[in-house]
Amino acid sequence: GVWDFIVMNNGTVINNGTFDLSGMTGALIFNGNGSLLGSSNYTLQAVTRGAGPNLLTFQAGRTYNIAGNITFTGSAGNLIQIRSSTPGTKFYFNRTGGTPNIAFCDIQDLGVTQSNMAVTADNSRDRGNTENVNFRYVIASTNDTGPATFREILHSIGPSGGIINANAMPISIPMASPFPELVTPYVTIDTSAATGGFMTINGQGTVADG
Secondary structure, three states: OOOOEEEOOOEEEEOOOOEEOOOOOOOEEEOOOEEEEOOOOEEEOOEEEOOOOOEEEEOOOOEEEEOOOEEEEOEOOEOEEEEEOOOOOOEEEEEOOOOEEEEOEEEOOEEEOOHHHOEEEEOOEEOOOOEOEEEEEEOOOOOOOOOOOHHHHHHHOOOOOEEEEOOOOOEEEOOOOOOOOOOOOOEEEEOOOOOOOEEEEOOEEEEOOO
16 A cells, blocks of 8 residues: 655654655655754655645755655645745755656755756745756736736746746736846746747837747
8 A cells, every 4th residue: 555654734753863764655745834854864755745834844954865756736825835944054855766746836945966856846936045946937827917927927036047938928018117026147938838929028029939
């Protein structure tokens, strides 16, 4: 059968020795707010967020070895907060396999140890001090009033920049001034999956052929 290790809401696991779930067929599941703390590293088969509140805390400076899937999926307006126990000090995911499925998260201080195992966080907020975490944003509205709009996306992009998938073309952003939200050094607008058309920002048209 499948065995899961469940951290209940507001639960804390403290590992000062050996914590090895690599032989499990299931996952470590956060059912609500949860913390994985302690002076030693963790070895996990898979990790996921189940239900309930949305604050996951990891021990600053520790490494979490993960052989399987990582599944952290929140929703618009209900982002999962992923935090270090000491703000400004990274914790690390050392991925050796599996598939990351990360979306609608609010991420700070997360490092992934290997660049070839980087993770992509869709429609998530970059709070800074991340490493090998790629932020990708999908425009789901053709103006600046929808649920996943250009304006909201710019609020989410952090200091490491991001990729915007502009698949809903044409896009019109009728804003009166340039984007004060855009403080990141770079943004890539990917129109490869768009059907073709024009993107209009402040009256300036840009050809965007998919």
